[in-house]
Amino acid sequence: MDSKKYLPIIVIAVAIILLIPIAYYAIWSPQATQSGYTGQTGANNQQLPRTGTGSTGGTTNVAPQPTAPVSSKDPATIVPDGMALDQYCEKYYSAWKNKDWQTAYDLQPLSKKNQSDVNSFAQSRESYGMQSYEVGKPQINENSGIVVVKMDLGQNGIWSATWQFVKNDKGQWTVQNSTTQPSQ
Numbered sequence: 531m532d533s534k535k536y537l538p539i540i541v542i543a544v545a546i547i548l549l550i551p552i553a554y555y556a557i558w559s560p561q562a563t564q565s566g567y568t569g570q571t572g573a574n575n576q577q578l579p580r581t582g583t584g585s586t587g588g589t590t591n592v593a594p595q596p597t598a599p600v601s602s603k604d605p606a607t608i609v610p611d612g613m614a615l616d617q618y619c620e621k622y623y624s625a626w627k628n629k630d631w632q633t634a635y636d637l638q639p640l641s642k643k644n645q646s647d648v649n650s651f652a653q654s655r656e657s658y659g660m661q662s663y664e665v666g667k668p669q670i671n672e673n674s675g676i677v678v679v680k681m682d683l684g685q686n687g688i689w690s691a692t693w694q695f696v697k698n699d700k701g702q703w704t705v706q707n708s709t710t711q712p713s714q
Contacts, residue, residue: 660683
């Protein structure tokens with residue numbers, strides 16, 4: 531039997547056997563299954579769980595998990611000093627309802643700003659047909675906070691947006707993410 535003929539096959543088989551535990555850990559470990567905040571890396575990459583009915587008549591209770599501050603060196607949208615998280619969201623939705631597109635665009639998380647320009651943002655928001663909104667009370671736990679906003683988008687139904695905030699190492703609130711989904 532010629533061992534040179536089988537050597538590449540053996541090397542590939544050994545490599546696959548060694549990569550299986552690595553792939554398993556990377557895909558199914560608890561750290562890998564948490565979606566986390568956009569733009570964060572390392573130990574701060576934690577998902578904030580959501581619970582509740584999500585319906586228009588029910589309540590949505592969101593329990594932020596303790597999170598270490600993010601680096602102030604990382605680019606982020608910063609909440610102005612002295613502004614509460616619900617006031618920040620109120621300012622965003624008020625600007626949207628009043629079609630002050632530049633203000634609303636500027637208040638978005640940095641990850642959302644990087645996806646479009648103010649004109650594209652305005653066109654998409656205009657098409658949603660927002661009738662009204664209700665900003666919930668902030669739920670703050672140490673360095674993380676969440677604000678849930680209910681929106682009546684007319685013929686598009688009732689939607690819920692969850693805003694995630696994390697303090698940076700200078701004590702400033704940063705806007706980390708906002709996710710929107712239909713309420714049930």
